[in-house]
Amino acid sequence: MHSFEVIGGKKLTGEIIPQGAKNEALQIISAVLLTPEKMTISNIPDILDVNLLIDLLGEMGVKIDRPQRDTCIFQADDVDVDYLRSEAYRQKSGRLRGSVMLAGPMLARYRKGFISKPGGDKIGRRRLDTHIIGFEKLGVRFHYQQEEGLFHLDAGNMKGSFLLLDEPSVTGTANIVMAAVMAEGTTTIYNAACEPYIQQLCKMLTRMGAQIRGIGSNLLVIEGVGYLGGTQHRMLPDMIEIGSFIGLAAMTQSDITIKNTSVDNLGIIPDKFRQLGIQLQLEGDDIHVPEQDVYEIQNFLDGSVLTIYDHPWPGFTPDLLSIVLVVATQARGSVLIHQKMFESRLFFVDKLIDMGAQIILCDPHRAAVIGLAREQRLRGITMSSPDIRAGVALLIAALSAEGRSIIQNIEQIDRGYQNIDDRLRKLGAQIFRI
Numbered sequence: 001m002h003s004f005e006v007i008g009g010k011k012l013t014g015e016i017i018p019q020g021a022k023n024e025a026l027q028i029i030s031a032v033l034l035t036p037e038k039m040t041i042s043n044i045p046d047i048l049d050v051n052l053l054i055d056l057l058g059e060m061g062v063k064i065d066r067p068q069r070d071t072c073i074f075q076a077d078d079v080d081v082d083y084l085r086s087e088a089y090r091q092k093s094g095r096l097r098g099s100v101m102l103a104g105p106m107l108a109r110y111r112k113g114f115i116s117k118p119g120g121d122k123i124g125r126r127r128l129d130t131h132i133i134g135f136e137k138l139g140v141r142f143h144y145q146q147e148e149g150l151f152h153l154d155a156g157n158m159k160g161s162f163l164l165l166d167e168p169s170v171t172g173t174a175n176i177v178m179a180a181v182m183a184e185g186t187t188t189i190y191n192a193a194c195e196p197y198i199q200q201l202c203k204m205l206t207r208m209g210a211q212i213r214g215i216g217s218n219l220l221v222i223e224g225v226g227y228l229g230g231t232q233h234r235m236l237p238d239m240i241e242i243g244s245f246i247g248l249a250a251m252t253q254s255d256i257t258i259k260n261t262s263v264d265n266l267g268i269i270p271d272k273f274r275q276l277g278i279q280l281q282l283e284g285d286d287i288h289v290p291e292q293d294v295y296e297i298q299n300f301l302d303g304s305v306l307t308i309y310d311h312p313w314p315g316f317t318p319d320l321l322s323i324v325l326v327v328a329t330q331a332r333g334s335v336l337i338h339q340k341m342f343e344s345r346l347f348f349v350d351k352l353i354d355m356g357a358q359i360i361l362c363d364p365h366r367a368a369v370i371g372l373a374r375e376q377r378l379r380g381i382t383m384s385s386p387d388i389r390a391g392v393a394l395l396i397a398a399l400s401a402e403g404r405s406i407i408q409n410i411e412q413i414d415r416g417y418q419n420i421d422d423r424l425r426k427l428g429a430q431i432f433r434i
């Protein structure tokens with residue numbers, strides 16, 4: 001188990017390029033199972049979760065050529081369907097959330113699928129009802145085998161249908177779309193997730209020969225086709241990494257330019273940081289965060305205290321709330337952070353409180369932050385990273401703090417941030433892997 005040693009309090013400067021998007025990569029790489037033809041995927045982030053998924057595909061018999069670290073050519077022309085029942089599959093897939101999205105393409109192509117308890121962040125209940133009920137509406141039969149901890153899915157003859165999802169689940173929508181593109185007839189998915197990563201998946205599937213209308217909306221209409229061919233696809237930059245870098249720059253009083261951010265795909269993210277008083281300058285597709293002494297949290301128009309909460313796209317992503325929370329600890333003013341989707345994602349605030357932050361954890365979903373307006377610095381401490389985004393929030397806190405911090409359990413951070421220590425050192429950060 002590695003840790004990061006961080007000597008805080010240093011201002012950073014320079015340019016940083018965001019990695020390809022983790023959560024897009026997990027969808028796109030699962031989709032290569034839909035065709036026996038070659039799929040060339042680029043801008044793949046070199047991170048634990050994505051590499052695990054690529055390994056899983058390799059073990060299923062998918063041919064993988066990796067001419068560059070960020071590019072893979074996949075060919076799923078000889079897949080071992082039964083591998084998904086093996087103990088090895090259960091072990092590996094249990095380490096990442098994204099593995100659940102192998103089921104949709106497997107059902108489409110082989111009419112069979114298995115879902116074991118997927119991994120991912122332990123941030124509260126993460127149910128799979130939307131996935132399973134969605135498949136069921138397409139005619140898939142399922143049974144849960146308790147001893148194996150495995151959902152067995154059997155598609156027989158999958159038929160398009162009308163689906164009103166009980167919630168716009170991101171991986172659930174991706175899974176159902178990937179199953180429906182090769183089901184017979186028309187599938188209508190209402191209350192679908194519609195974030196840029198789902199849009200990217202749908203656009204790629206269309207290039208492969210799928211027929212999908214309504215891309216970008218919460219109403220997708222899919223006409224099933226009998227065959228999909230190969231294509232090329234490039235991942236968007238990771239919007240959560242971009243948000244994390246904005247927060248990092250503000251909190252450490254740094255001057256950072258985040259390159260090639262695909263601003264049009266960031267939705268409301270820049271505005272949420274602006275509500276915290278952070279200046280952002282858009283320079284083409286780059287975001288420049290200039291050095292700022294104090295940033296002041298805005299109130300709502302009626303003068304009441306700002307609340308920042310998560311909401312399905314185009315609302316604010318839950319994956320950036322931990323970052324917003326940590327950044328608010330050094331702002332002038334107060335904000336209520338309301339994490340509606342996940343029930344165990346705010347508990348890391350006890351570490352920020354130990355560092356000197358003023359936070360009241362009202363309940364598992366809400367934390368009130370009273371900003372210190374830089375009148376008092378946070379103090380470095382030893383802490384452990386509970387999940388991927390809390391891990392980066394703690395890293396940002398440590399980089400801004402007085403003195404030395406140790407962050408343990410950094411495998412959580414490595415799940416989603418590529419060589420973060422090297423990249424931050426290039427900006428002048430004192431961070432060491434120990």
Ligand SMILES: CC(=O)N[C@H]1[C@@H](OP(=O)(O)OP(=O)(O)OC[C@H]2O[C@@H](n3ccc(=O)[nH]c3=O)[C@H](O)[C@@H]2O)O[C@H](CO)[C@@H](O)[C@@H]1O
Binds near residue numbers: 026170
């Ligand atoms: C691999 C991947 O892509 N992971 C992302 C994906 O996870 P994932 O697809 O697992 O998340 P879901 O969209 O299914 O839902 C996340 C949680 O929010 C709850 N929920 C969801 C929608 C809603 O309207 N109300 C509600 O309460 C769900 O019950 C669940 O507990 O989407 C999440 C929500 O953006 C992100 O945090 C994860 O990073």
Ligand SMILES: C=C(OP(=O)(O)O)C(=O)O
Binds near residue numbers: 098319388
């Ligand atoms: C919760 C996240 O990831 P996962 O769904 O892979 O656990 C995340 O990326 O913030």
